[in-house]
Amino acid sequence: MGAITGQEFLDRLRQNPPTLYIDGQRVTDPTTHPATRNMAHSLAGLYDLQHQPELRDLLTFEENGQRYATSFMVPRTKEDLAKIGEAHRVRANYALGFLGRAPDYMNANVMAAGVGADYFGACSASVKGDPRRDFAANMRRYFEFVRENDLCLTHALTNPQVNRAKQASEMPDPYIALGVVEETEEGVIVRGARMMATLPIADEILVFPSTVLKENADKSKYAMGFALPCNAPGLSFQCREPFDLGRDPEDHPLGSRFDEQDAFVIFDDVLVPWERVFLLYDVELANKAYAGTDAVLHMAYQVVNLKVAKTEAFLGTAQAIVNAIGSGQFQHVQSKVAEIIVTLEIMKALEVAAVAGAQPNGYGVMTPARGPLDAARNYYPAVYARLPELLQLLGASGIIMMPSKADREGPLGPQIQKYLQAGAASADERLKLFRLAWDMSMSSFGGRQSLYEKFFFGDPVRMHSALYEVYNKQPYVERIQAFLNQAGAPQAVAADD
Ligand SMILES: Cc1cc2nc3c(=O)[nH]c(=O)nc-3n(C[C@H](O)[C@H](O)[C@H](O)COP(=O)(O)OP(=O)(O)OC[C@H]3O[C@@H](n4cnc5c(N)ncnc54)[C@H](O)[C@@H]3O)c2cc1C
Numbered sequence: 001m002g003a004i005t006g007q008e009f010l011d012r013l014r015q016n017p018p019t020l021y022i023d024g025q026r027v028t029d030p031t032t033h034p035a036t037r038n039m040a041h042s043l044a045g046l047y048d049l050q051h052q053p054e055l056r057d058l059l060t061f062e063e064n065g066q067r068y069a070t071s072f073m074v075p076r077t078k079e080d081l082a083k084i085g086e087a088h089r090v091r092a093n094y095a096l097g098f099l100g101r102a103p104d105y106m107n108a109n110v111m112a113a114g115v116g117a118d119y120f121g122a123c124s125a126s127v128k129g130d131p132r133r134d135f136a137a138n139m140r141r142y143f144e145f146v147r148e149n150d151l152c153l154t155h156a157l158t159n160p161q162v163n164r165a166k167q168a169s170e171m172p173d174p175y176i177a178l179g180v181v182e183e184t185e186e187g188v189i190v191r192g193a194r195m196m197a198t199l200p201i202a203d204e205i206l207v208f209p210s211t212v213l214k215e216n217a218d219k220s221k222y223a224m225g226f227a228l229p230c231n232a233p234g235l236s237f238q239c240r241e242p243f244d245l246g247r248d249p250e251d252h253p254l255g256s257r258f259d260e261q262d263a264f265v266i267f268d269d270v271l272v273p274w275e276r277v278f279l280l281y282d283v284e285l286a287n288k289a290y291a292g293t294d295a296v297l298h299m300a301y302q303v304v305n306l307k308v309a310k311t312e313a314f315l316g317t318a319q320a321i322v323n324a325i326g327s328g329q330f331q332h333v334q335s336k337v338a339e340i341i342v343t344l345e346i347m348k349a350l351e352v353a354a355v356a357g358a359q360p361n362g363y364g365v366m367t368p369a370r371g372p373l374d375a376a377r378n379y380y381p382a383v384y385a386r387l388p389e390l391l392q393l394l395g396a397s398g399i400i401m402m403p404s405k406a407d408r409e410g411p412l413g414p415q416i417q418k419y420l421q422a423g424a425a426s427a428d429e430r431l432k433l434f435r436l437a438w439d440m441s442m443s444s445f446g447g448r449q450s451l452y453e454k455f456f457f458g459d460p461v462r463m464h465s466a467l468y469e470v471y472n473k474q475p476y477v478e479r480i481q482a483f484l485n486q487a488g489a490p491q492a493v494a495a496d497d
């Protein structure tokens, strides 16, 4: 099949709806339910982008006479990587960078895991050559399957929060954290829950090990990697409160179209067929799965491109506000816009550096450089909160005094047009702009974005520790030692290459 259309995506979702619950009710059709229909149609629009004549060559690629989404492309050269990055940015712009988990993200994951599938073959529970239990073959086939059908995937890695002082096995019930109950001829039965799956309006869910299983044992029933359709028997998604409030898009420009949702995932004795198992019991392999296949780097490459698009949206909105209210002459206003420019340029530079330093990995995949991506992954969560704050500081009361479209069409319409016009725009234009700034920075949609940016790629505290562990600091320590050991006149120290 290859790259699908928006209509094909909607038809598939209607025929096989994920088992979503919102406000105590089952969502029988996510394409028509008020909380999910707009997002479903926005996703359809994203699928349609790849068929637009002017974007087709960028957003898809051809292999064996078939066209596939570019995010499934196995990069072999730096040019391939650059194309993938540009496609990520163009697709990110569709929602101004505010769709965190558009399908490209998981496409990058399954691409890297699929090509690096031998990693999963090393699992102690994998049976090489077995038609169903060879995990390497399963992972390879799954990549082909997702790519062939252009599936939309959600994913869930972390266990319920319950008690972070305890390990999964020490919880009040051994199946609060997702664990294997038993093996059967057909597959494994799993029970328990996972804390968070963004974009549950999806075809399939990928369940992978939570970032690090803290267990000391080599084997654990909590170590697993598998995929399932989102309507598998026993699987349920408890959605959070919707942020699509059913408002006119002019009043709620992002939330009314791009509420990707986040769901708590419950596995009530769910059968995972053997063909869909990629990892089982093996704690060490589970802990390193994202790094071992380099999937985390391809995902981080999608992320850095997405964040460039998002920061560009903040810059554009900030400057449009400044233009609208004529505040650009004030030095502190210029300085605030300059802060956004600095963040943008840093993220762009990290993206470029990731490609410039790319190297083929052991599976022949051109892999973006880890250093710049780790920097981006740690830097952006730390600075993001400043971006919505800057919009608030630049927009001030304008970000709260925003009569709606209905207000503008009501009895006070003429007064609103007069008093809420901008120095350089009509009231209609000004209010549309400020509504966007509000949705980026203050609405429930914008508030969730701030939390999302802090945590979506893991706990920032533990990400810093991970960076500390893997980064090679020794050459710099040696340089200092050499400097300190110099007797007499300083010697030139060779620069690091
Ligand atoms: C909006 C949103 C969307 C998300 N989407 C997804 C998704 O699609 N898929 C997915 O798998 N995950 C998703 N996540 C989850 C994300 O991976 C986690 O939030 C992140 O890994 C942190 O885990 P936690 O939320 O369980 O925090 P916790 O681990 O519960 O941490 C809570 C606090 O305790 C501290 N803490 C806890 N344990 C330790 C420790 N061992 N050492 C030091 N400090 C500790 C943390 O630093 C933090 O301050 C999403 C999160 C958010 C907020």
Ligand SMILES: O=C(O)Cc1ccc(O)c(O)c1
Pocket: 157, 211, 290, 291, 296, 299, 455, 456, 457, 458
């Ligand atoms: O933990 C890792 O190294 C990778 C990782 C992947 C996907 C996520 O959603 C996430 O939070 C973390």
